[in-house]
Amino acid sequence: MPIRWPRAKRCQHGEGVVGLISMANGYLPSEFETRWQQRWRDERTYEIDNDDPRPSTYVLSMYPYPSGKAHIGHVRNYTFGDLLVRYRTMNGYGVLSPIGFDSFGLPAENAAMKTGEHPRTYTDARIEELSSSLTAIGAVYDWRRMVKSHDPEYMKWGQWIFKQFYNAGLAYRAEAPVNWCPGCGTVLANEQVNADGTCDRSGDLVERINKVQWFYRITQYAQELLDDLDELDWPQRVKTMQTNWIGRSEGAEFALPIADADGNARTDVAGLAVYTTRPDTGFGMTFAVMAPEHNRVDELTTDDQRPAVEAFRAEVKEKSEIDRMSTDGPIDKRGVATGSSVINPFTGATIPLFLADYVLTTYGTGAIMAVPGQDQRDWDFAKAYDLPIVRTVAPPDDFDGEAFTGDGPAVNSGWLDGMGVVEAKAAAISWLVDNNYGESKINFRLRDWLLSRQRFWGCPIPIIYCDDCGEQLVPDDQLPIVAPDDVTFEATGKSPLATHEGFLNTTCPECGKPATRETDTMDTFVDSSWYFLRFADAFNTDEPFSVEAIKRWLPVDQYIGGVEHAILHLLYARFYTKALADLGIAPKELREPFARLFTQGMVRMGGGKMSKSKGNLVAPEAIIAEHGADALRLAILQVKPPAEDVDWEDFQLDGCARFLGRVWRLAASTADIKNRRSGVHTEADVEIDKLVHRLIVRVTGDFERWSYNTAVAAYMEFTNDLYRYVQSDDGPHAEVLDYAVDTLLLLLAPPVPHMAAELWEMRHDAHIHLAAWPVADESKLVVETETMIVQVNGKLRDRIDVPAGIADADAEALALASEKVQAFLEGEPKKIIVRAPKLVNIVA
RNA sequence: GCCCGGGUGGUGGAAUGGUAGACACGGAGGGCUUAAACCCCUCUGAGGAGGAAACUCCUCGUGCGGGUUCAAGUCCCGCCCCGGGCACCA
Numbered sequence: 001m002p003i004r005w006p007r008a009k010r011c012q013h014g015e016g017v018v019g020l021i022s023m024a025n026g027y028l029p030s031e032f033e034t035r036w037q038q039r040w041r042d043e044r045t046y047e048i049d050n051d052d053p054r055p056s057t058y059v060l061s062m063y064p065y066p067s068g069k070a071h072i073g074h075v076r077n078y079t080f081g082d083l084l085v086r087y088r089t090m091n092g093y094g095v096l097s098p099i100g101f102d103s104f105g106l107p108a109e110n111a112a113m114k115t116g117e118h119p120r121t122y123t124d125a126r127i128e129e130l131s132s133s134l135t136a137i138g139a140v141y142d143w144r145r146m147v148k149s150h151d152p153e154y155m156k157w158g159q160w161i162f163k164q165f166y167n168a169g170l171a172y173r174a175e176a177p178v179n180w181c182p183g184c185g186t187v188l189a190n191e192q193v194n195a196d197g198t199c200d201r202s203g204d205l206v207e208r209i210n211k212v213q214w215f216y217r218i219t220q221y222a223q224e225l226l227d228d229l230d231e232l233d234w235p236q237r238v239k240t241m242q243t244n245w246i247g248r249s250e251g252a253e254f255a256l257p258i259a260d261a262d263g264n265a266r267t268d269v270a271g272l273a274v275y276t277t278r279p280d281t282g283f284g285m286t287f288a289v290m291a292p293e294h295n296r297v298d299e300l301t302t303d304d305q306r307p308a309v310e311a312f313r314a315e316v317k318e319k320s321e322i323d324r325m326s327t328d329g330p331i332d333k334r335g336v337a338t339g340s341s342v343i344n345p346f347t348g349a350t351i352p353l354f355l356a357d358y359v360l361t362t363y364g365t366g367a368i369m370a371v372p373g374q375d376q377r378d379w380d381f382a383k384a385y386d387l388p389i390v391r392t393v394a395p396p397d398d399f400d401g402e403a404f405t406g407d408g409p410a411v412n413s414g415w416l417d418g419m420g421v422v423e424a425k426a427a428a429i430s431w432l433v434d435n436n437y438g439e440s441k442i443n444f445r446l447r448d449w450l451l452s453r454q455r456f457w458g459c460p461i462p463i464i465y466c467d468d469c470g471e472q473l474v475p476d477d478q479l480p481i482v483a484p485d486d487v488t489f490e491a492t493g494k495s496p497l498a499t500h501e502g503f504l505n506t507t508c509p510e511c512g513k514p515a516t517r518e519t520d521t522m523d524t525f526v527d528s529s530w531y532f533l534r535f536a537d538a539f540n541t542d543e544p545f546s547v548e549a550i551k552r553w554l555p556v557d558q559y560i561g562g563v564e565h566a567i568l569h570l571l572y573a574r575f576y577t578k579a580l581a582d583l584g585i586a587p588k589e590l591r592e593p594f595a596r597l598f599t600q601g602m603v604r605m606g607g608g609k610m611s612k613s614k615g616n617l618v619a620p621e622a623i624i625a626e627h628g629a630d631a632l633r634l635a636i637l638q639v640k641p642p643a644e645d646v647d648w649e650d651f652q653l654d655g656c657a658r659f660l661g662r663v664w665r666l667a668a669s670t671a672d673i674k675n676r677r678s679g680v681h682t683e684a685d686v687e688i689d690k691l692v693h694r695l696i697v698r699v700t701g702d703f704e705r706w707s708y709n710t711a712v713a714a715y716m717e718f719t720n721d722l723y724r725y726v727q728s729d730d731g732p733h734a735e736v737l738d739y740a741v742d743t744l745l746l747l748l749a750p751p752v753p754h755m756a757a758e759l760w761e762m763r764h765d766a767h768i769h770l771a772a773w774p775v776a777d778e779s780k781l782v783v784e785t786e787t788m789i790v791q792v793n794g795k796l797r798d799r800i801d802v803p804a805g806i807a808d809a810d811a812e813a814l815a816l817a818s819e820k821v822q823a824f825l826e827g828e829p830k831k832i833i834v835r836a837p838k839l840v841n842i843v844a
Numbered sequence: 845g846c847c848c849g850g851g852u853g854g855u856g857g858a859a860u861g862g863u864a865g866a867c868a869c870g871g872a873g874g875g876c877u878u879a880a881a882c883c884c885c886u887c888u889g890a891g892g893a894g895g896a897a898a899c900u901c902c903u904c905g906u907g908c909g910g911g912u913u914c915a916a917g918u919c920c921c922g923c924c925c926c927g928g929g930c931a932c933c934a
Contacts, residue, residue, distance in 0.1 A: 026882095062934095064934090065933085065934050067934090102934070105933075105934065106932085106933065106934085107933080107934090178932080179932075187932080188932080189932040189933065190931085190932050190933080191932075191933045191934095192932085192933090237848055237849060238848090240847085240848065241847065241848055244846090244847050244848080245929095245930085245931085321930080321931085322845080322846090322930065323845090358845095377845095446931095447931070450931080450932080453932065455932090523932075524933095524934070525931095525934085528934085562934090563848090563849085563928070563929085564928070564929070564934080565934080566928090566929070567847095567929065567930080568929090568930095568931065568934090569934080571931095601928090602927095602928080604927085638857095638867085638868070639856060639857085639868090640856065640857070641857085643849095644849090644850080645849095645850090645927065645928080646856085647856085649855095649856095650855075650856045650857090650869090651856090652855095652856075652869050654869080655867095655868050655869055656868085658868095658883095659868085661882095661883090662883095665883090709856090709857070709867085709868095710857095710858070710866085710867080712868085713857090713858075713866060713867035713868075714866095714867080715867095716867055716868070717866075717867060720867090723884080723885095724885090727884080727885090787863080789862075789863050791863090791914085791915075793914075793915085794862085794913095794915040794916095795915095796862095796863055799863070820901095830914090831914060832914090833862095833914050833915080835862070838862070838863095839862050839863090839915090841862075841914055841915060842914090843914050843915095
């Protein structure tokens, strides 16, 4: 609440601060911002050694993909991290604040195809641009520790880690589908495939073809990745998303015997394995469905259905997984009968076997039992194909839907009848086990991590293929394997690695005979899965990092990044950390990389995501030139809670710059204010002093809970009060004012580091960022009177000033005595709720 | 489609279940100025009543419909709309 100054004390006649404070020292950020940036660098203010005596804390913003000059989205991300680094430093911590670049990736390769420039020189230039942008917004790092994905030293240890994973059985090869463009003769990223399934370069229809590729066995850690989420101080929504992504489910896997022409179970072939989370509904299984890619499709398709099945499979090949998972649209064209039948083991009935696009090979067994009574998609399918529907769970009487997925007594289910879902599940599973049809099974939606990329600009997978010895790891003394420089990029999109003779041909490390290299590179998520560990020991040439260094800094105390990374990056990094710990490369006890996570929202432009490809980027340079980096930082903090998405149009640069000007004028010239006084403190002096201490509490609390927009409001409110104080007829008390301004500057040092530093040096000839964060004096926080609100039936009827320590009975008496309240009372109150000193609610 | 968020004045937002709209932008009025800009001060959710005025008071109001509660922007249920992710963009 702002102070309500008595009218007479206010400045009435425009004398204003103009008259009191010199205008000569205008706020001109361009005169000192770059100077301070240079000084932080020269004075190594934010460099830190591993033997630094201060208590450790590790603040990390996700390392950026170097796309060139920063855009406002970057600025927002790195402002939050920078504020925290400066805040923690003022709190006495030795803060590890490193920066690096996620410098492998598709855009550099695309640029190479356009301009012929080698991705390395292109990427190095983009890193320079982004680095200078980060410096220009005042972000401070220990630049010595910089990690770049494409740095050969980092690649060397990345490949070395792959080898350790391979030796531990965590890396393996298997077939997996890729997007294949027949026109370009190349594999496409999902991003390069248009919504209609065509190649964005050639326009050809993209196919899904199978290719042998490398995987990391992340599923081995599925349970641990799920369990350990509990101990993380992460946003609940990110934890929920990871939980759902891992997708643990308990159910049963069992076999549906294949039926012969007479409807009897064949004993010469294995049954069709299906996975279900609802074994209790088995009696309602009226058909079964396989994924179109299931490896038994050929075997189980009858001759008369073969043409239809082949046509269907060709069609599905062109569909994306998202389209296939969708339950939108007509379902009648989304499946086809195989002509074969299987047997429902529960009922003994012969039921038809279909293919449908919504069943995926990647989940469960790639085949399902269909129970239309309890599953809406099965219901729709049954309707479209005229299949019987049998309810096996009785829906409530008022149920008017189709498939019923809720709980209820089992019906039409033989020996399960009458049981609830939980009981029936257990009973059905024991029955399946007892009769040798199957077993209970925990299934995860999580799939192994496909890390092969058919790209040039990535970290090569350190494998050699020998005709005689098979796949061989590249020996350590040959690492890193680095992509060659003498390559040309063709507009078709082919990776030059696969055709570069010098790269491709090598000798087998085992037998010495001619052999060939793996030409796929690693997913860039591999690079980003351990860079935060390398930061802790960035100069180590003997190992990726020492256990000691990791023990000193890890886990990251505060990780900051976009919510778009909520699943993939954060899950992969967690997996890497666990695997590295289990292999003894990282400390055994390091189970999680990021103790606390903050996910900030994105900056949108015209309602859409800001991105280079959309061409709607806003560059910070022009804004910094006009308003200064501090004003931009403050506007970022002020405009919206950090976790939420924000539209660029809503930024209030002018207002923030105006506020900084107000602080500047006040702080730069307090000594010149004409009517400064000394001696005895007036009521106003005491009041201002209390506000200073309340401000410390507010800002500190807001920083701790990432509520920067309200912290900015607190600064502004306080500054408004200070202005009124300075302009009051009595004038300001010199000591009170100086203390108030100094404290304001200290509190402003993390968000607006340049201006705070400049003013502090003017006032104290010292470095504000090395000063201690202010601490509030408890005795000055004591509140003597509170405004008690009085409600009648929950509606506000009066406000009464009461002593903070008022007893409930006295509060009640005061409330009832109020004339305003009396007017709304008829007869005796039914009930009175008293929450002294804040509230009394009278129920009439 | 599935998973995860979000809907509060003209705008961005604030509000441990307890005074809805702090702070800022925009707007209005006043001061300073020959004038303008800058700057300083005040007012500003909608509708209405009383008063010469300062001001006082009433009703409505947090996407829609229900519910829980003495009390709901906040908790629960069901809708509607908007945004993000969906495994090869990073």
